[in-house]
Amino acid sequence: MTGIRKTVTLAALSFVLPLMIHCCGSGGTETTGTTGPAGGAVPATGEISGTVTDAVKTDTLSGVAVTAISSASGSEVLAATVTGVSGEFSLTVPAGGCFVHFSKAGYISPARVFVNVRAGMTTMLNPTISETPASEWNVLEPSDLGKLLATKICPGCRLYGADLDFADLAGADLGGANLSAADMKSADLAGALLNGVYMTGTDLAGADLSGAFMAGAKLADANLANANLSRAGLTCWADLSGADLSGANLSGADLSPGTTYLSGANLTGANLTDANLSGANLTGAMWTDGRLCQEGSIGECR
Missing domain, CATH: 2.60.40.10 (Immunoglobulins)
Incomplete structure (x- = not known):
């Protein structure tokens, strides 16, 4: 049927x-799909x-x-x-x-x-x-940090302010984890699962986030200068407001659909080749050529 x-x-x-x-x-x-009795495709x-x-x-x-x-x-x-x-x-x-x-x-x-x-x-x-009780969220839980480094599987972990610069976290599962204020300079997060992650104010300068899954990620005020975000999936209203993306590689990245927040972000010198910015809010962002995007800049800098 x-x-x-x-x-x-x-x-x-x-x-x-x-x-x-x-x-x-x-x-x-x-x-x-295969072929059913009536010749129709079976999904x-x-x-x-x-x-x-x-x-x-x-x-x-x-x-x-x-x-x-x-x-x-x-x-x-x-x-x-x-x-x-x-x-x-x-x-x-x-x-x-x-x-x-x-x-x-x-x-x-x-x-x-x-x-x-x-x-x-x-x-x-x-x-x-x-x-999680509010008093236990913005903390660095040592057992969570040990689990992450040993297994790379740590969804929902409490890693506030963790020292993870140059860490090998390629393909890691950190969905919904709290990595706000963490030091992750030059960390390898290629292909990592970062859906819903909290990285507010996190230092990700020079980090490799190529191909990472980052739907709904909270990256407000994060330092992503010279980071590699090529082919990253920053969909479902990922928040990059106020983030430093100067010199970052966003080629082929998906920053749609809906109002993805890039307001106030610094995109000076960033590579946006083939990036999908449909619906992205660029109001107040510093564009790749140094222009300030005006109010109402949705999907393109005006």
């Missing part, structure tokens, strides 16, 4: 799956959708980074997004088994959830996450 998508609901998240057969996309060679993908809520207040939560990965310990990203204003999300992933995790600054990240996605169907996932 074309045009109809069936739905499977996962009623609970607190379960253990004793046997995992295969990961998303690993169960066959087809990538565009090779399915959807994971749902709503994230606060475990105590029961309010829906916007700005939660939602990521599907291929294995419990791996960092191959299959799909990533950030929850909308009503806490809703939807991911399209290859059919098969995969893991989904949720992270938001100020919240404790739950364990990664295994989901078996069936082709052409929608699996509903409605997690609840608990808030």
